[in-house]
Amino acid sequence: MLQASHLTKKFGELVAVNDLSFSVEEGQVYGIAGPNGAGKSTVYNLITGIYSFEGDITFDGISLSGMPPHKIAQLGISRTFQIPQTFPSLSVEQGVGVGSRFGDSDGYDSENVESILEFLGLEEDRNLITSDLNLLGKKKLMIGSALATRPRVLLLDEPMAGSNAHEIRDLMELIRRINKDMGVTIIVIEHFMKVLIELTDKLLIIESGTKIAEGDPNEVTQLPEVIESYLGDAYADDN
Ligand SMILES: Nc1ncnc2c1ncn2[C@@H]1O[C@H](COP(=O)(O)OP(=O)(O)O)[C@@H](O)[C@H]1O
Ligand SMILES: [Mg+2]
Structure with missing residues (x-):
């Protein structure tokens, strides 16, 4: 449904997203994780037409390259922000x-x-x-x-940030209902690994704009390179 191929975004010298390819299937809850500054929110800004990019993003085969944000919204892609707007x-x-x-x-x-x-x-x-x-x-x-x-796809940017355990349960339930009952495909950036493992069908891990791993959330989170690049930090924060 949504496909990024060789997606690259540079801000001057900084390569925020680096030759990143991934694809999201209709009906999935697709997770994106990675350390702060990995380029996660930038990926959303590229999908939703805020910034231009190299490479391509297609939605049902239609290229989003050069398309303005309101057109992308009308195609069926919507988002929320890390800090509530x-x-x-x-x-x-x-x-x-x-x-x-x-x-x-x-x-x-x-x-x-x-x-x-x-x-x-x-x-x-x-x-x-x-x-x-x-x-x-x-x-x-x-x-x-x-x-x-x-929307047909909803992009959530760290929806759990700043929430307590009870609110996290509440938001997870809401996201599941949006996915199952409304039939909306979900992409979710999240820091909490436990939430990602429970909620997502597929998980993408990025670091410095580059893909580290993509696949089954239970398997991906066991990979040594993922634990080294990310989970060490996240578990340290959680505990
Ligand atoms: N508009 C911008 N101008 C310059 N640098 C930016 C801009 N947006 C993001 N960046 C930089 O790109 C990198 C990735 O940022 P971001 O996508 O927000 O990371 P994440 O959401 O994974 O924490 C960071 O180094 C950030 O400072
Ligand atoms: Mg971010």
Whole structure:
């Protein structure tokens, strides 16, 4: 469904993404992990049309090279950000509505907004002002706004960051429901290996923009090169 081939992004001298190839199948939960600065968020910025790149990315065989972000959203690719990006003065309902306006070529669709509020369990909170929400609320709203564009693929950038164990459970359950019940393919960047092992069908590990490993999350996380480059750090952080 989504295929990156020989994807490269340079910022001046820095090669943030280096000849990276991977492919995501429809229906998968696909994980991306790697140390800070590995190029994970940059990969999202390339997929969503924020930056130009060398190599190619195709979605159902259509090249995304040179395509502007709103066109990519209308093709069915949506994302969230590492630090929740919301409109602080809007209500929850309006915030979800922004996604509906942005991604849907027919414009605002109140039924779609309503079903997303219900899906996220935010009906009661619809009139709350976004700036009054806690971190989990803001994350859910950002996911809701992304879902309102009617994506076929949703890119999540470290959705668990800053969450406690209970919130992590909650978000994992939400991601599973988006995947299984809504039928949305998921790509998730995450730092927590336990979450990736439980949640993903396939895992890509990158370091310095380069692929270290890709495959079954249980197998990939056992590879010595992965443990050396990444897991040592992550386990040290966890414990
Ligand atoms: N717009 C930019 N301009 C210059 N350097 C950037 C830019 N975006 C990211 N980088 C650099 O690219 C590298 C990869 O960053 P990023 O993709 O954010 O890493 P990750 O998400 O894996 O932590 C880092 O060294 C970062 O400083
Ligand atoms: Mg990042």
